[in-house]
Amino acid sequence: MERQLLRYHLPKRFSANKLQQLLNTKYQIYQQALPSQTLIFYDTFEWLLWKKGFVCWYFQNQLSLQRRDHFCSPYDLYTLDTLELPSPPEILNIAPSTFAQKVQKIIKARALTPTAEVQFASTLLDCKDSEGKTRLRLQLDTLQSQSQPRHKVKSLIVQPLKGYTTDAHFCQQLLTQNQCEQTSKTLLGEMEAHGLIQPSHYSIKPTFNLTPDLSVHEVISKITSHLLALARLNETGIVNDIDIEFLHDYRVALRKIRSLTTLLKHAFTTEKFNELKTSFGELGKQTNILRDLDVYLNHQADFTQLLPDSLQSGLHILFADFQQARTLEQNKIKKHLKSRNYLKKIKQLETQFQSSASLCHGPLANEPILKVAKERIYRQYHVIRKKSKRITPETPDEYVHDIRIACKKLRYLLEFFADLFPENEITKLVNALKKLQDHLGLFNDLCVQQAFLQDYYHNQLKKAHHPTEEIYQLCLSVGGVIAVLYQKQLQARNKVTNHLSSFIDKDVRQQISHLFSTAEGEKHENTCELQH
Template sequence: MEKSITFAMLEDQDRQDLIRTISDSYQFAHDPPTTAKESYFDSFDWLLHNENLVLLKHDDTYCLKDMESSKVVAECPWEHKDVTRFWWDFPDCEIAALLKSCLDVRALLPFLEIEKRSEKLHILNEDEKTVLRVYLDEINPVGDAPIQKTIRTITLEPVRGYLKEFHDFYQFIEGTKVAEPCENLFNMMLKLSPRKPGDYSSKMKVALTRDMSGSMATRKILLYLLNVMKQNEEGVISDIDTEFLHDFRVSGRRTRSALSQIKDVFPDAKLDRFKEDFRELGQSSNKLRDLDVYLHKKEEYLAMLPVDLRPGLDPFFMDLEKQRKKELKGFTEVLRSDFYRQLVTDWEAFLVSDGDYDMPARNAEKPVITLAREFIWRRYTKIMKAGAKIDNETPDENLHSLRIQCKKLRYLMEFFASLFPSGEIALLTKQLKRFQDNLGEFNDLSMQQGTLKEYLDTINPESDQNMLIAAAIGGLITNLNVRQHHVRAEFSDQFRNFGQKNNRLLFKQLFKDGDRTTAKREVIL
């Protein structure tokens, strides 16, 4: 069966004139006009749009739609007054499962609200049977829209068994020259939204050219990171979801990494104050982020314990919630402080200045491609030497140090990715990330056990309730320790995979040997 087809009416055409034109050639039944409001939702970073999906609410129903076909993928009745924010706010239904897979911990945010006035025509044949349904819609934005414009559409919905009538009416509408076929109504509606898909991403997307100077390229990288921080400020303060803080912190950490690794492109004296201020800013949210991670792991932690021990974790998580409120309040005050506002103002002013210094830094005018290769190759060789020395007897601290080295390499590769062939840099980044996952999980498990042990030390085991808490915490520590030993045992295989010959050759060709006409792509995935 043919799918529905939508036309967009030309701006100088009138809907009532169209209805009169249709009545001259067709008989039809005319339903009374209806008016409804629709709200469209996605995450701040457009995770649904990236999967070609959109969530909308109309009347008392949420619908998850495919954007290209407008087909409803799943729907869920909603009788509550409150608007849902997270996938877990939905009852156990298909929409909840699909949103969970796309959004994880990200909140649903409205990006477009419209009012739709609809008229429905039932095109009839000589026997007065409906052979086609025609919807005439007027769509107007509600609230703060960049363009206060009405979109008027004609949608033809075929009826099974009457394909000829569908095609005849399609040609009839084309002949009236009052409308043009609309390939994607949703894209038209997006023009009414104050936000646009892709207007935010936490991923590094800095377009550099190989002939850029080191200082110019670094300014561009740092301005991008500053903009990401600024985009996340309000989400952190409003506590919309925990990923706003995560993205804010990652951009701050990348900033500190760039200042320490991309050496001698700015005079050191100009950077000392900024290095210290960004370090202080990062430290001010460390505990808040740790608490977010622990709270996200609640279900995972509970699943590690026998059912009868799980209630023992309730006081632990209640205490974490109280601490989080306190830490969020403190960090919100930091973001509203003179210290932070002055840091952002001064940092941006420094980055957009012409940088005309009396004594330019040693690498300021060097081509960025030269610096990128030098810095990445140096960091990579350090990692390979350090990793080769690690065995089963190596202290845990050495793995933690290697994790930091890998993070620095990852940041460098992200900063300068646009300077290298996208396929090759993506392959190496994927390999590095897999190795980082092993080191990161090992570190996380170590930190989590430390936090739980500190909490265990505060429990006075005199009551039955406290005994249950201590048993639950102790059981959790045991499980985490078992997992940590398993992850540690996987290190040698993960390092061997990262250091395989094809990876080594590709790192060497891209970052040590310079330009080549070909680079091996046979990296084992």
């Protein structure tokens, strides 16, 4: 008994009354006009719900979630979930509920904000026979953009009823005779085609469409301009504090640029390279504290699980303190991003990278990218391989962190230059590397968190002239957390060692040689072997 719906495009002057006139010859028509109301769609900045096949909307004081393919009307009673809300908020912070759980599974740390707003009006027409039995249902929907009234969708849904197929055929014939065209598009598809809803293609992992014949300076210009634009797209979200992912993406974009300039540093003169490295380094550094606090606050529930109930009060104090610090830091970053200095600096960088020929005067600048990419990837893999071979249980943690940085560089190289190599092979390598990076990342987080909490602990003790019950509770909890983190760190390190050895084994090595081996790369590799 699933609902089968047929959708029709209507000619410009086709109205509900015209439709009624046509159907009146055979049926008694019961028309119900539902008044025009505001329909607001919500999604994350990168349209995560949309991309995963869902849609969320606010209509008549109710927030609803539905599969995109199943969305036929905001009046739909059979949605995945609904939530009563008195008014549509600018940033949707949903209180804990089954609705929130379903949405958060998809959007994670992202927030929902309005993505489209239209006026929705609908007319329902029930076609009844002489006994008053409904034989066919029709729904005429009009959607109009509030900001651009020219953007308008008019669509008619014919809902055939089970056991009354002849009536549906009659209606279909009637509509075809009157220049109405059946369409396979969904209502959302129609809205997209008419510009009423415009899903974003934003992704922090973009493709750069590189070709092997491009020179290094052209590639630098292409990738950097793209990444700078991506970073800048996140500024408003950080300033308005919509969600923590804006800052994350902003930092990732800048870090990737910095990494690219370092990996291809010979494309620049030494002075230029140093200048760029400092500029991007400083831009990133500004937001370090805010990002750390974001991560802690986002994982508050995980920290809570580490300690028994008796030590929870200290954690509450800790996180209240973090929250306060975050508010201060957020204001600071907001000011920084709006400051003249920052805007001048970032615009200067944008202009510089637009004309890379004048920016890149190093020996590598005019080399073909394919050769350089192969060489860099090959060399970077072997850097990791050599460092990994030297790891023993006694190797200091700092050395593992160096390997983490080297892996990150390799990952960026593979992602930057993915277009130049067979997609399957690159995906395989990236997946293998990703697994390793997950463990390295966890290990690093555990070390950094311990150091951060120890600093915090000492500062609190210094601040407190007379120890209070609060300080006592706080220190107890922080101490407890550090102890658990240390245990976890020991376990993580074992896993890192195991994953490193599988990443440098024969299979991956052969794959690297097959894809990226060049005469120069191998020469460099052999020289390094001799040196060690």
